[in-house]
Amino acid sequence: MNKYSLITVLFILGGLLSGLSANAQASGDWLENTMLTSGKINVVVAVVSVVFVLLVIYLISIDRKLSEMEKNEIKNS
Amino acid sequence: MSKYWWKILSALLVLTTLIFGLRAPLAPGVPMVSPDKINNGVTSVTITGYNTHFTENPDKVVVWLTNGDATFCPYELAVIDDTHLRVTFSITEKIADSFFDLYVNTPKDGTMYLPSAFLQSKLEVSLQPDRTENCAVNLSADPGGFNYPNQPILNETIRNIFYHVPTWFAMLFVMSISLVFSIMNLGTSKTKYDIAAESAAHVGLLFAFIGLATGSVWARFTWGAWWVSDPRLNGAAIAVLIYLAYFILKSSVNDKEKAARLGAVYNIFAFMMMIVFVMVLPRMTDSLHPGVGGNPAFSQYDLDDNMRMIFYPAVIGWIGMAVWIFQIKYRMGKLKFKQLMHEQI
Amino acid sequence: MLQEIKAIISKDLRMEWRQKHALGSIFLYVIASIFVAYMGFKQIVDVPTWNALFWIIVLFAAFNAAARSFSVESSGRRLYLFTLARPESVIIGKMLYNAFLLLVMVFASFAAYALMLGTGPLENANWGSVALALTLGAVGLGFTLTLVSALAAQTDNNLGLMAVLGLPVILPMLLILIRFSKNAIDGIAWSQNGAYAWQLLAISVMSLGLSYILFPYLWRE
Numbered sequence: 197m198n199k200y201s202l203i204t205v206l207f208i209l210g211g212l213l214s215g216l217s218a219n220a221q222a223s224g225d226w227l228e229n230t231m232l233t234s235g236k237i238n239v240v241v242a243v244v245s246v247v248f249v250l251l252v253i254y255l256i257s258i259d260r261k262l263s264e265m266e267k268n269e270i271k272n273s
Numbered sequence: 274m275s276k277y278w279w280k281i282l283s284a285l286l287v288l289t290t291l292i293f294g295l296r297a298p299l300a301p302g303v304p305m306v307s308p309d310k311i312n313n314g315v316t317s318v319t320i321t322g323y324n325t326h327f328t329e330n331p332d333k334v335v336v337w338l339t340n341g342d343a344t345f346c347p348y349e350l351a352v353i354d355d356t357h358l359r360v361t362f363s364i365t366e367k368i369a370d371s372f373f374d375l376y377v378n379t380p381k382d383g384t385m386y387l388p389s390a391f392l393q394s395k396l397e398v399s400l401q402p403d404r405t406e407n408c409a410v411n412l413s414a415d416p417g418g419f420n421y422p423n424q425p426i427l428n429e430t431i432r433n434i435f436y437h438v439p440t441w442f443a444m445l446f447v448m449s450i451s452l453v454f455s456i457m458n459l460g461t462s463k464t465k466y467d468i469a470a471e472s473a474a475h476v477g478l479l480f481a482f483i484g485l486a487t488g489s490v491w492a493r494f495t496w497g498a499w500w501v502s503d504p505r506l507n508g509a510a511i512a513v514l515i516y517l518a519y520f521i522l523k524s525s526v527n528d529k530e531k532a533a534r535l536g537a538v539y540n541i542f543a544f545m546m547m548i549v550f551v552m553v554l555p556r557m558t559d560s561l562h563p564g565v566g567g568n569p570a571f572s573q574y575d576l577d578d579n580m581r582m583i584f585y586p587a588v589i590g591w592i593g594m595a596v597w598i599f600q601i602k603y604r605m606g607k608l609k610f611k612q613l614m615h616e617q618i
Numbered sequence: 619m620l621q622e623i624k625a626i627i628s629k630d631l632r633m634e635w636r637q638k639h640a641l642g643s644i645f646l647y648v649i650a651s652i653f654v655a656y657m658g659f660k661q662i663v664d665v666p667t668w669n670a671l672f673w674i675i676v677l678f679a680a681f682n683a684a685a686r687s688f689s690v691e692s693s694g695r696r697l698y699l700f701t702l703a704r705p706e707s708v709i710i711g712k713m714l715y716n717a718f719l720l721l722v723m724v725f726a727s728f729a730a731y732a733l734m735l736g737t738g739p740l741e742n743a744n745w746g747s748v749a750l751a752l753t754l755g756a757v758g759l760g761f762t763l764t765l766v767s768a769l770a771a772q773t774d775n776n777l778g779l780m781a782v783l784g785l786p787v788i789l790p791m792l793l794i795l796i797r798f799s800k801n802a803i804d805g806i807a808w809s810q811n812g813a814y815a816w817q818l819l820a821i822s823v824m825s826l827g828l829s830y831i832l833f834p835y836l837w838r839e
Contacts, residue, residue: 550790
């Protein structure tokens with residue numbers, strides 16, 4: 197279950213990134229082109245995404261610990 | 274329900290600040306000029322506006338440059354579209370300063386200002402300027418309602434103040450919680466205080482990482498580097514190191530009671546040393562961060578009233594979220610401890 | 619209490635004097651580091667590099683010196699000390715002793731360092747400030763690292779943990795110290811540099827107070 201959720205997150209992230217790069221111009225430095233145009237609004241998007249992604253990763257780690265504890269509980273009873 | 278009210282409140286605060294922080298427009302501004310040099314003689318430049326309305330009243334658009342005390346007016350001004358102006362200056366006189374500041378005034382957008390917009394080229398710089406003109410109008414605020422200040426370089430990223438800065442407040446808050454529980458643990462040697470201190474430190478580390486990562490992204494596209502040597506950043510890095518060391522210390526001692534005691538002592542000692550560094554040093558040295566170098570907080574210019582209205586709720590909301598996560602972690606820790614005791618019996 | 623502190627300091631001094639190899643090993647460490655730096659650089663003209671390298675050498679020597687202050691005591695002797703003196707006296711005594719040891723070491727290694735790597739950067743130095751920087755640096759490092767050493771001594775992996783625990787705590791002080799001593803070497807006037815000295819003093823005093831409060835909790839077992 198946890199492995200799958202991690203893969204899902206990575207998949208979504210990959211999708212987001214490829215979407216960004218598709219928008220960028222053909223020139224080599226697509227990152228600069230994406231981030232520095234339209235008033236640098238994409239920097240805000242990136243920051244909000246980073247906050248969200250890190251929180252999700254933390255959630256996953258908590259989830260895993262809880263599953264472990266549940267397994268112990270079953271063993272004990 | 275009564276137990277959950279503050280969790281719901283903080284989630285709602287985060288959601289509202291997220292929505293309003295992203296929805297409200299940026300104030301009109303003139304972030305870019307090209308070319309950014311004023312030559313000796315005739316110079317034509319294109320001024321790019323952001324959220325501006327130049328075509329609404331093209332005759333009333335006023336542009337002027339200031340240099341020292343002198344004012345220079347264009348002799349030709351054409352409105353291309355809502356966000357572009359074509360302006361021609363003719364300057365051959367002596368000037369007082371190497372840089373020209375740009376002002377653009379329209380009835381709809383108010384006065385927009387770009388400091389050090391142009392660098393002089395081949396003009397004579399002396400103390401006494403030769404010419405000054407009188408086309409400047411009184412500065413007026415933007416009448417456009419609820420919006421955020423449009424500052425050069427920052428542009429739209431000024432909104433990150435709502436998403437990056439509160440994570441630091443949340444981090445400091447949960448780390449203070451960790452400190453308090455460490456002190457209580459030393460006083461009473463109760464295991465639950467140790468679990469609480471450790472959980473709070475864990476959540477503090479999470480928010481430190483969020484703060485570092487978001488700050489890094491923001492810095493890359495405004496200051497130009499992923500990491501800059503800055504007192505605030507150094508303080509943040511030290512905080513991360515301290516709590517990593519705290520976890521290493523706790524895991525390296527097998528005796529739980531002893532680990533709790535050593536951890537508590539280190540937590541108190543290291544936190545105090547860090548807080549002196551974070552509080553005192555940034556004010557003494559130059560920093561890229563606003564509000565540093567004399568000012569304890571954000572000055573009026575950095576954080577206007579509209580931003581305060583979003584910023585403070587965001588801080589409260591994120592602190593609430595951090596405490597919420599801390600609580601979950603703490604309850605899990607207690608449960609795990611109970612299981613361990615159960616296994617040992 | 620003063621009696622106890624005095625007794626502990628004199629005990630440590632006498633022990634150090636008797637085991638000359640221990641004291642000698644620290645000095646050997648410093649000399650060897652300076653020599654390695656000399657092999658690498660020959661002469662350093664750049665003031666920031668000169669200054670930073672000096673403090674890095676001192677930092678690691680200080681770690682070595684402080685790490686010994688609690689681990690040299692066998693557990694039997696620790697128990698004996700425990701019955702004789704109050705923990706507050708023990709920590710204050712150890713801190714003062716460590717500060718003294720580092721003071722000697724810092725001044726000696728400064729002379730050796732300047733001799734080996736060139737005195738060029740020192741031409742404009744504000745000597746009063748330099749001496750103050752060396753003193754405050756030695757005292758601050760000694761004070762701060764003593765409690766860390768007491769912490770690390772309680773674990774199995776003494777030396778490794780010492781570095782892990784000590785570095786984050788010492789970093790703030792070290793950043794101020796390096797800036798202060800660089801300004802002093804550059805010959806910047808006291809009026810513009812004095813604030814750093816006060817900060818260093820404040821940090822030292824704070825670490826003294828914190829150790830005084832916290833050490834009794836480490837001591838009891």
